[in-house]
Amino acid sequence: MKNKKKKSSILSLVLMGSLVLGACSNEKTAVEKKDSKKEPTIANFNQTGMPIVKDKIELKGFAGKFLQSQDWNNLMLWQEYEKMTNIHINWDTVQTQSLKEKRNLMLASGEYPDVLFAAAVPKTDLVKFGQQGVFIPLNDLIDKYAPNFKKIMEKYPIVKKGITMPDGKIYGFPTFYDPEFKGLLYGTPWIKKDWLDKLGLKEPTTLDEFESVLQAIKDGDPNGNGKADEIPWGGAYGIDDFIYALKGSFGLNNHGIANNNVDLDPKTKKMRFVPTTDGYKELLQYLNKLYTKGLIDKEIFTLKTEEFSAKASKNTFGVINGVDPGTTENLSGFVGIPVLKGPHGDRLNTAIGSPLGNIGMAVITNKNKSPEATVRWIDHLYSDEGSKMFFMGFEGKTYTQDPKTGKLDYVDEIKKNPDGLTLDQAVSKYLTWPGGYYPGFVQQKYFNGAESKEATTANAKQAEPLSLKLGDVWPAFNFTAEEQSELTPISTDMDTYLKEMTANFITGKADFSKWNEYKSTLEKMGVKRYIEIYEAAYKRMEK
The missing domain is CATH 3.40.190.10 (Periplasmic binding protein-like II)
Structure with missing residues (x-):
């Protein structure tokens, strides 16, 4: 993240x-x-x-x-x-x-x-x-x-x-x-593999193939209930996850998403504002096409996180963003989709935050x-x-250790809770890590959440060769108090406008003939100064 x-x-x-x-x-x-x-x-x-x-x-x-x-x-x-x-x-x-x-x-x-x-x-x-x-x-x-x-x-x-x-x-x-x-750093959205098999389809590797698969899920009744109730692509955390999943297919965020609005132009090597690039316009146009065809959950802009679980339990989603739905939503049969190739040959997973x-x-x-x-x-x-204590708890009380392999695992009361609690809910009776708010060192051997499970590891292994190398990933930049005092009002106004216009372009409320007007509005809001401040922070960090 x-x-x-x-x-x-x-x-x-x-x-x-x-x-x-x-x-x-x-x-x-x-x-x-x-x-x-x-x-x-x-x-x-x-x-x-x-x-x-x-x-x-x-x-x-x-x-x-x-x-x-x-x-x-x-x-x-x-x-x-x-x-x-x-x-x-x-x-x-x-x-x-x-x-x-x-x-x-x-x-x-x-x-x-x-x-x-x-x-x-x-x-x-x-x-x-x-x-x-x-x-x-x-x-x-x-x-x-x-x-x-x-x-x-x-x-x-x-x-x-x-x-x-x-x-x-x-x-x-x-x-x-x-x-x-790896499961914390690399990964792609999840697709229901048995639905692909039922529809006679292969896992998509290009954006065109991905669209065709989503359309087949919408039209082919893969859940077999005789109703057209399938939702081809959905997620619990809003439209941003859809955008992150596709940015690398359009050559965007070539230094990761910790500084989401900026990266380096591959031609000039100068910092650029991602939301006004031609690639970002193409990305929004692609999402608009999917949304208009009913291939993206129509409620994605209003759906609350807790509402998603109830919706997912009805076995209607074909593709889901986030971590393994088998662990988080108790849904079976999902695998990570391959990194998708974009219209100009870009095929790189850039949805990678800093490990910090x-x-x-x-x-x-x-x-x-x-x-x-x-x-x-x-x-x-x-x-x-300390990591073992914080994430696993105490031997005999919250976890057991295999005497042969040394592997740690939660006790049945946590991993197979008799009251139907999810892993996060059951763990929270003893520990505080669910929710992701803590200082500490997160290691796979001591972290038994969804990101450490076999399915997530397999997804990460598949995505890693076509993902940004960690040496190219930027941490989030730090700013001086003076820079921040300038940046905050600019960012506040721009973020509000970007959120509004992203939704409008994707849903069709705003036509792409308004793109230059959109860019001009952002320029008036201070894109130039925004870039200058980020450049200063970047140079300071590199020193």
């Missing part, structure tokens, strides 16, 4: 004390008070091993959660982790749908906790509240107290590039997806009196043992 107040080290405090020996008494008293505030934390702190602190400490934490029913203050994950670390966190949680509003109100009021976890703090706020001193910089703390995360930064330069703000400071811990975890996820998943505020311990508490989630 884009802040903090610096703590002085013990050495600097000692040096400060020696420097002020000849100074006035009130300065000496100030230093002594500063030392006395810091000393108890350090004295109680273990730099390595568990527990992290000798005597239990309490922190206030704010977090986004997947299910409203979850009570993080009585959840097995945090209860067991507290026993390991001696750190108790008093959680204030909110469902992810309301996370942005609650987080913004909390930060604006000044009534914020010691740590924000699974909070998806956007880059704009990392810069804003970092420069204000609300979020403390983590550079030195990571260097001293986060060996697991530091190791990842050294091995994968994209991580340090992506999390370092233009002021050179790091304000947040990210989600990082193991580049070897949201970089503000955990931040530490200036109210935190134990930042060293908090950093160690977070850093453990980037270790092997």
Whole structure:
């Protein structure tokens, strides 16, 4: 699938004390008070091993959660982790749908906790509240107290590039997806293979063949119920997934989708604005043709995510976007479609985000009196043992381990829930990862979600040879506060207009004779300045 107040080290405090020996008494008293505030934390702190602190400490934490029913203050994950670390966190949680509003109100009021976890703090706020001193910089703390995360930064330069703000400071811990975890990075939409077999069709490899297959699904009654109720192509997350799936067939987003509106023109090697290119126009024209023929779910612009599952359960979809429908929707017979060749010979899967996820998943505020311990508490989630705990839970309680292969698997109560709960729902009784909001290192061996299943791995393996190489994938760019202040109003206006016009072009409400007018409107909204700001961020990142 884009802040903090610096703590002085013990050495600097000692040096400060020696420097002020000849100074006035009130300065000496100030230093002594500063030392006395810091000393108890350090004295109680273990730099390595568990527990992290000798005597239990309490922190206030704010977090986004997947299910409203979850009570993080009585959840097995945090209860067991507290026993390991001696750190108790008093959680204030909110469902992810309301996370942005609650987080913004909390930060604006000044009534914020010691740590924000699974909070998806956007880059704009990392810069804003970092420069204000609300979020403390983590550079030195990571260097001293986060060996697991530091190791990842050294091995994968994209991580340090992506999390370092233009002021050179790091304000947040990210989600990082193991580049070897193919099922998270590569993949194509899913097609119902037994329907193809019933219709006597092969898997499509070109856009024309894909259209023909969708038409056959619409007309051929492959579900065999005697009704024309088949929906050839659908998805749970709106029209964007359709566009992402096709961009590489039109030569677009040749550096991935982390910076969705920009890529490099293959001829000039200069940055371009993707939504005004000829290729993007052709892509929308293709989707308009499919939509007009009834080959795309007519409700795609209004369908809510939770409504999709009910719709999918009726066995009417031929092609579905997203991860394996066998796991997410309990639908059988789906396989990944091949990467499709476009009208000009382009055949590349570019729907690849950076392996670096949201970089503000955990931040530490200036109210935190134990930042060293908090950093160690977070850093453990980037270790092997921490990843296993976070994603699999605890042996004998949430998972078992095969004595021969060593493979981990959830207990039957989770994977074959007697109450009919999905895997995500059953896991959420014990763990917090469903929903995708967390700092940590996501590895296939410890992640038992849909992306690690056999079908998704097969889809990824098929797509990888015709996918962008990870070395060509950009992380989401970081902007200075000044750049962001310019960029935000431009982006807000443009995104609203792009969403409206994308829908209008695809549904036919806007004729493609209006394309030049559409481009002209975007130019007036500030496309030129938008590109200049992105170019500056790109050059800064490359340095």
